[in-house]
Amino acid sequence: MAPHAGAAADGYGDQHSKSDDIAATLAQPQLLYIDGKYQSSTDGATFSVRNPMTGKTIYDCASATVDDYATAIEVAHKAYQSTWSKTGPSARRMIFLKAADILESYMNDGEAAELLSQEVSATKYWIKVNILATAGTFRETAGLVTHIKGEIVPADRPGTTILVERQAVGVVFAISPWNAPVNLTARAIACPLVCGNTVVLKPSEFSPKCQHLVVRALAAAGLPPGCLNFLPTSAERAPEVTEFAVKHPKVLRVNFTGSDRVGKIIAGWAATCLKQCVLELGGKAPVIVLEDANIDDAVEAVIFGALSNSGQICMSTERVLVHTSISQEFKAKLLGKVAKLKTGNHLEDAGVSISGLFTPQSAVRVVELIRNAVDGGAKLLVGDLEITGPNRTIVGTHILEGVKPDMNIAHREVFGPVMILSEFGTDEEAIASANDSEFSLCASVFSRDVMRALDVAKQVRAGSCHVNGPTVYVEATLPNGGTGGSSGYGRFGGIAGVEEFTERKIVTLAKPGMKYAF
Structure with a gap:
């Protein structure tokens, strides 16, 4: 069998069969990628990347x-x-279009699916989303390359023409997370590169090889050496290298997708040198279900929004606000649907919808948040507070009601398969509850009266608010991001992304022989 595109270029060697290819890829160490070359770290240090479902080491990775x-x-x-x-823009566009095709080919060779399954416990659905959405991101971003436009501004000074153009800034330091490792890595680097910047990428220590798929595709598509550099590092070294990169004088932009805790640290470092950041951090997305909503549609969207990737998405639905008049019917239908979902070990059962969380520590944290709420008087409608699986990472769906505002689970991001149900009587009450959070990433409103829903959506403090759709929804062309607080600031996607990763530069042209009086 012939190797897939890019295999020879990334040092994985000859491939004799599909199963041999996959086994070899998983077993080999992951190296750094600097200036188009693979290399060990300067001191030879490595760290182990483990399968979260089994706890076993998959491979060793160089630690930059x-x-x-x-x-x-x-x-x-x-x-x-x-x-x-x-x-030129056409050359940049063609590289990204070719890389999109290469990424799509990864769906057919089995390697990408196995990597996602092994590194981040991805189910079949989440594997497909990661690969195909990434190809879409590359294609959409490629189309932006000729939309990096400036303007001509009228000048009061005679004989003068004023140009305002958008220019790339230079080196961008990008940090992408593990939970959607392929798609969010592409988002972190695509727009900066298309705009003409170069990138130094720090992937998550939990998913280097998944994130390296994006680097591999771009290299195979012809991205010149040095334009994209890939430097995984251990958790122990991460604070030191991140601070160094953020503060480096030749790094002129920083983008980070991850927790609000780490985002605040990065923002603090950047503030010391007045450096611009794009930060997409956590979420605690509310869904408002008005009394005239289509309940079946709302239930479907809430389940999808809350439980996709076991709730490990920044846009995940965590708070479900239902009008009192329909709360019982909504609750009954929600519980009935949830009862039919299969939770378990995706390595043993491909039909599993909800698999393990990314670490045993995460599972413990999620269950502790639930237990503390129950101990404080919240009612557990679904869930058993159990952690299962060979590495104790599987947590089933949990649904609570009666959560009080002072409980940790009411204001902290859970990042697990958990929903909090509450009731409201008026639109104003629902809006106030939705906005009672430090997070501001996304929300949804359900109503058959679209204009009423639109009015409510406009009053919800969120970077995106979806009418009659789930909170987990994003398109590469949209200006995705929060509106401050613990969800961060700055926007990825579309022309908004171009604005983040370029600078306006004024160029004035004066006729020769101008005279100046003072």
């Missing part, structure tokens, strides 16, 4: 040092100046 990051930043800066900023 501060010196490695210093080298990568210099390489990226040189590539920006000498190559990538001078590459």
